[in-house]
Amino acid sequence: MRVRIIGEPLPNIPWEDRPASTGHQGRLDVVWRSERNPVIARDLIPCSNSIFNSAVVPYKEAFAGVFRVDDMGRQMQLHAGRSEDGVTWDLNHERIEFVGRKKELGDFIYGYDPRVVWIEDRYYVTWCNWFHGPTIGVAYTHDFESFHQLENAFLPFNRNGVLFPRRINGRFAMLSRPSDNGHTPFGDIFYSESPDMDFWGNHRYVFGTAGGWQSTKVGAGPIPIETSEGWLMIYHGVLTSCNGYVYSAGAALLDLDEPWKVIARARTYFLSPRTLYECVGDVPNVVFPCATLCDAETGRLALYYGGADTVVAMAFGYVDDLIDYIKSDSIV
Amino acid sequence: MRVRIIGEPLPNIPWEDRPASTGHQGRLDVVWRSERNPVIARDLIPCSNSIFNSAVVPYKEAFAGVFRVDDMGRQMQLHAGRSEDGVTWDLNHERIEFVGRKKELGDFIYGYDPRVVWIEDRYYVTWCNWFHGPTIGVAYTHDFESFHQLENAFLPFNRNGVLFPRRINGRFAMLSRPSDNGHTPFGDIFYSESPDMDFWGNHRYVFGTAGGWQSTKVGAGPIPIETSEGWLMIYHGVLTSCNGYVYSAGAALLDLDEPWKVIARARTYFLSPRTLYECVGDVPNVVFPCATLCDAETGRLALYYGGADTVVAMAFGYVDDLIDYIKSDSIV
Amino acid sequence: MRVRIIGEPLPNIPWEDRPASTGHQGRLDVVWRSERNPVIARDLIPCSNSIFNSAVVPYKEAFAGVFRVDDMGRQMQLHAGRSEDGVTWDLNHERIEFVGRKKELGDFIYGYDPRVVWIEDRYYVTWCNWFHGPTIGVAYTHDFESFHQLENAFLPFNRNGVLFPRRINGRFAMLSRPSDNGHTPFGDIFYSESPDMDFWGNHRYVFGTAGGWQSTKVGAGPIPIETSEGWLMIYHGVLTSCNGYVYSAGAALLDLDEPWKVIARARTYFLSPRTLYECVGDVPNVVFPCATLCDAETGRLALYYGGADTVVAMAFGYVDDLIDYIKSDSIV
Amino acid sequence: MRVRIIGEPLPNIPWEDRPASTGHQGRLDVVWRSERNPVIARDLIPCSNSIFNSAVVPYKEAFAGVFRVDDMGRQMQLHAGRSEDGVTWDLNHERIEFVGRKKELGDFIYGYDPRVVWIEDRYYVTWCNWFHGPTIGVAYTHDFESFHQLENAFLPFNRNGVLFPRRINGRFAMLSRPSDNGHTPFGDIFYSESPDMDFWGNHRYVFGTAGGWQSTKVGAGPIPIETSEGWLMIYHGVLTSCNGYVYSAGAALLDLDEPWKVIARARTYFLSPRTLYECVGDVPNVVFPCATLCDAETGRLALYYGGADTVVAMAFGYVDDLIDYIKSDSIV
Amino acid sequence: MRVRIIGEPLPNIPWEDRPASTGHQGRLDVVWRSERNPVIARDLIPCSNSIFNSAVVPYKEAFAGVFRVDDMGRQMQLHAGRSEDGVTWDLNHERIEFVGRKKELGDFIYGYDPRVVWIEDRYYVTWCNWFHGPTIGVAYTHDFESFHQLENAFLPFNRNGVLFPRRINGRFAMLSRPSDNGHTPFGDIFYSESPDMDFWGNHRYVFGTAGGWQSTKVGAGPIPIETSEGWLMIYHGVLTSCNGYVYSAGAALLDLDEPWKVIARARTYFLSPRTLYECVGDVPNVVFPCATLCDAETGRLALYYGGADTVVAMAFGYVDDLIDYIKSDSIV
């Protein structure tokens, strides 16, 4: 392993080796899909229309997570879940009811696309939270049973709020993508800081759209991974075809101390809709990365991503390979 | 059977029992799909590009219907058809040529999404009929061979005109959805009355969009079923994703005497695109209910619906279960 | 006078003679504007933001009318008014509160662009009335004090409902323009009949857009005038420039017995925005004709029209000249 | 004076008495326009295409301000200016060059619609500042010569950031209107707090659109005025006609300690485009209030507002009358 | 005169001296408007709704031109005209009927925004000509009585085709602006060559939009003027406000031999809508330059431009000043 990963060894992450060659002319993709995909079916629990764009973390020798569950009214909810192996999941049949939510935040109208990260002494959850439009909701939990809601990080309209796994320059740090109140046809990634998870400022521009697969908008995906090369940030990019949006996954390296400085950024995606569970579903042609499990010792990485806004799927790869891919064809 | 259905016993409706459990965590859907789906293939007859959104009725110990057939010029036509078992259909290779059509109605440019109902002494057909824009065409037949066209019920622009199976308060009654001249991004259901099938008035508002799956527009589906609990109205609702419309099926109960008064209305859909024949086709992600066959004695219900604007599919269930579903999570 | 007008002599209509020539190269317009324009200022009454698109009729040796008054909340209201000379108006400071309005019609949300006509034994008022969208409201009055509201003529969405001044073929007859729920970018004129002012049917297509000034939409204006040449129908047409809509006034002749048959229709407008009170205001570039006073004996015609959706203005001309203008450059 | 105003006596504010009645039927408007309007012409300085939407404050026995100046490239700039009488202004011919602007904020691309307020020990300026889209720029000055730029208050996209004139609950407080990156067709007013003018949070919803003149969007205008009845907030509302936006001015009263709580809010506007300098210009039909001068002793208020996005105009009134107007026809 | 103009002395061009200073703070505009504006009224001839965007040339000791005349059907036509002094014009009451028009070009549906230029032995006219969409029509005349139509220069969609006054590199040369079939919201200027006025090629990119007043689209205006500094090209630029397009006039210098190379281009406009005849009319806020008369001896230049798509106006200036303006604040 050439790259050093700052993090815990996670020997028990769900892992599948790279499959044998496809036999095509010299092709070798950076990551490969799980043979068990989709690992979470759309109708896993009684109320679910679909389960996707969800976040998992290691928890007590096993795994826990927060899941986007659209119910059969197509209401967007957050459910907690647990798994022994990271592949087979038990999801609560009831949505998360946040504790301590101030009445000024209004009723819980919807919550979607959660991310989860351990910082210092607890798990923080961020998600797209309705507050007279979508913005970034913030909560914390110690046990994935009780979730304490804090102030929204930003004014609407915002989506894809992703915390860094530690303070930077003494402050909490978050990536986000300012949006509008619809199917936002634009979107750049910004960086913001907070001394206390309540007040946010020092807003910085990270990067915006580029050609091709990321020409309509971009948004941060899983919690960034700290490496000796910089923050490894996996993100989604969107292209607008005559028949709608296509969501793919790419990656970049950000400066460790000033993460709004981009060290390298791959020109190409590393995962794009090709299978039926990515191309067919409630929103065709979506690969939406939301979480990783990464073993700091081996560099193995399991990526969780939403397929077609309908199911949860997984892909596997090595951090080394991802960083090679970023640097070998960087647009920065 | 808890609910009383006002209608004929139809012991010969096509029926399949509920399949064994899917094994998921406690899930039990309200209706289940036919194992023979799609029951009508897109290329059943020589000229057909697709056959969908069609209406069937019991007729002389067997079944008859009016079918939307888009030909290979993608012209929308209506064809009559007959079936012994309600599943295997013979469709006329030629479209219906209406008799008695007044010249002021102009040429027959297109007709689509028919409904058929027996009222008093004949079968009435309503459909979306071009008259300088889409509006509700009306005709009647005694034999599914000769169809007599009447005046259009309304000015354009209108779609999804659905007659009640008997007079209400002494007048014919129709649900419809006022529209515009394109892919209407709005739509509520209204109720109108006519003393004579020529002049219409006493327009009433029934209901409009609600959250999630029915947030863009709603439109009446099959002929309402009269029950001791009210009119059972199955309807479609539309959600707009970033990649287009998604059509699902839900249901409501309307007051027997004042059908614009909503007794109960399910918050959730009961059928939504999940299979390949619903998710892939000329218009992906469409479940469009148009007709039912219902046995008043057992409460068995066979639902005919269009899949992906391409094929005809069927689902089965019990009226009791549908009414439970409506009342247990009603938004009224 | 070459054309015979079927109607009452109105010797007291407000009249100004054609002004002396403008001196340009041989130009002679069909109608001429009042020198007292705008005859009703936007701020005539305490609550008014604007007063425009209004209808007047002869009443008891003087004049009465129903006026569109947008208040300073920009809520669209209808006010009754009276005038001795047809030019100086007293408007009620309170909006019309309709009597007998059925609760199924919902609250009075807005009413605009009224027309008034005497038929048989009373004055009928039609206007654009909110009913889950704009549609045609109908009421009658005997005294311009008490107004009795009837059923809406049509389902939404509709605007510019204009009654004929007598039954045709034994039925009430109305022109209207089916619309959508916004700033409708299309619109044709249709004709409908009713035996009783409650149920409407026998819908017929009259005409749609044509080139230039009437290329976006057209809508009926004042009550049609019965003449020996046919119904004289003044209407508005709309052109879409890169800076919005331009409303002008044109005219056509319709068959007396089958008014959906167009005898002649002028290719050109006869009045289009040119003065400051037509080009500058809440909606720039609007000439919107809503009413005429016509003396059957002399053929003198006073036209009332809205200017810039802000004020009421008048123009004068002779029915003979209008019919010459229609026939000399007809597109039918 | 019924209402107590918390603020300084300003006996020298530019003042014109209410003009004699217009003679219309009983009409009495809440404020009246200056007879010297527009008080600042579009071409006052050599480079100016237009001067409008600008903020003034009392300064050293006279007046100073920050002005939106669009140059003849139609680039939006901020210029400082001075006036002895508040009506005749000297504007710097060069735009403000901010001091201390961090390089992470990028180049100064544009700045517009400034507000100015004295808090504690200095004048703060807020404006719409480009930062990969519009957001709220913040700076301070002691002398209207040197302006020190701070961090942007929020992520893009935001406009109409307006500071309160004192800390509330120990924190700086700002109103703003989250927006998108174009001619935003929506917009509600939010409230945010900051301990230090760097980090912002505790975001609260104040109010959104309502009917008529404020049905498209609303945005805060001048610095709120503290009174014994609550914060007097003048704001603009926008209506969308078929020919574009119409900007008018209305007012509301906010709770002194929890300003996101609305005590009263006028249903009607108090100023709307009627004069040529409001209806004709670079953007027709705009009245855009940005600043007031208020004499706490007499309750006299001079309002500065932009006309047609082209010139600066003034209107006069009494705080008492404004509060009566708000409370007498409140929609809260 | 610092700049040498390659062209004829035209001592009789209509000329007005610069008016006395406006008294504002040091302001001196590059050009000044005629005191006789608008020099051609909208209703000059019997059929005209408006006359604007027209081209004039010196002709036989006097002047001739081709004029855009929209008739009262708002049909866009071309009329020939003559003038003794360049200010007072006689326009033919009938539109130009082109001679030799091939039947493959279809009927004459519309023609607008003409330009006229003398090349070698005749006057060439170009205009926006319907050919299943707008494209560049080409014709020639010797006498402004008979006009011979040639092949369209390009495929649709194109507008603002402007010929250079001599061959360049042995070929005819034309500027144009590729467009779409509506109110094109984009537009760059291209250069093309032809050996024979029939076949066109060697297409080159000249320049596109830039900030502010020219941020939506740009299009060539009058025939370029050959000077010792390069081709002086006056053009229009468009800005999109929330209430529509604003058309202004700017200028650039192009390389004499390779005119697609831009030597200098002014950052600012030199003429923008400010007067009532530019801000109010069929299309508010339009200044559209189409022709110049230039005296090579004195450098005096008379500019003809359309006002508000309604009238013809004039402005005056010196070529020297225009070139100074271009070079002193160039964005190239």
Added chain:
Amino acid sequence: MRVRIIGEPLPNIPWEDRPASTGHQGRLDVVWRSERNPVIARDLIPCSNSIFNSAVVPYKEAFAGVFRVDDMGRQMQLHAGRSEDGVTWDLNHERIEFVGRKKELGDFIYGYDPRVVWIEDRYYVTWCNWFHGPTIGVAYTHDFESFHQLENAFLPFNRNGVLFPRRINGRFAMLSRPSDNGHTPFGDIFYSESPDMDFWGNHRYVFGTAGGWQSTKVGAGPIPIETSEGWLMIYHGVLTSCNGYVYSAGAALLDLDEPWKVIARARTYFLSPRTLYECVGDVPNVVFPCATLCDAETGRLALYYGGADTVVAMAFGYVDDLIDYIKSDSIV
């Protein structure tokens, strides 16, 4: 064979016989799909995201072609390829680098949807080439190794430039579809001529949209085939559903000497998306014909078309059948 084909015998074209009947009611489609579809997979070469809309020709007893390859940045590139049997292809891993490209054409930004044809002494390639927007690029090759780029045929915006296989009336001839700079929602087919492949003119209108499957736009597909009945032109047509565009293939016959004259044109498509590789992929529901191989002796025709903007597929049929299909239900 009833129709005579002017062209070479190609006994080695890849051919599959019509499969046995599908068993449906009397249905017999004009062409049938290859059982080996898709013949080129999306991931054939290391860099490819997708390979589609590509052109093949017979070359030295085997086959060669130019292929649209979108790489994993979703950049659109052109690659050359070779095949022994026309079904199994070897594609160069590197894109074509054109020789002789003039610097005025700018960088190669993208190239897509190529066509290839032999004329006189070389193979010409046309494609959609970026030149400040899409237009028609032209190049030639003798060996499919070195490609010499010429001038762009037209100004932007244009797509689907298709050369005829011989001079017509002594000039090169090309079909094309003028477009705009986005997902053009309109489009007609035009014909143009060139004496020298540099300058183009004599533009003629061929045909535009018609009902149903070709109601949004149409564009030429493979190189037209010369027959005794006229030019056999296969083209694509587009229908806009509520979920986006649907691309189908139809055909027409054009006059041999004046190809803008349409002899016959089928009302119906002959191939439309039905299989998974046509309905699911980067752009669902696309059948896009780009090339044919035709044996003049037997009339056998192999059609190459893109599926879902993702893969290359083939279909087979006889020229006789295609011409029967065109003539038996022609809309001309």
